[in-house]
Amino acid sequence: MSALRERFVTDDKGKRVSVILDIEDYRRLLEALEELESIRAYDRAKASRDEAVPFEQAVEEIERSRR
DSSP: OOOOOOEEEEOTTSOEEEEEOOHHHHHHHHHHHHHHHHHHHHHHHHHHTOOOOOHHHHHHHHHHHHO
């Protein structure tokens, strides 16, 4: 990821209280966060040593639970 072009909002004492990002930087951060969450979910699933369930079966179970 390229360097962020952030700008800061400060309070009356000069303390940084918020950040302003270009929309593209914000979108790249969100994409990176989603990818990281997927990697962590995979790592948790792999470490759990639970029995693997085929994708189609998992979707069917989820749909059944929503009814």
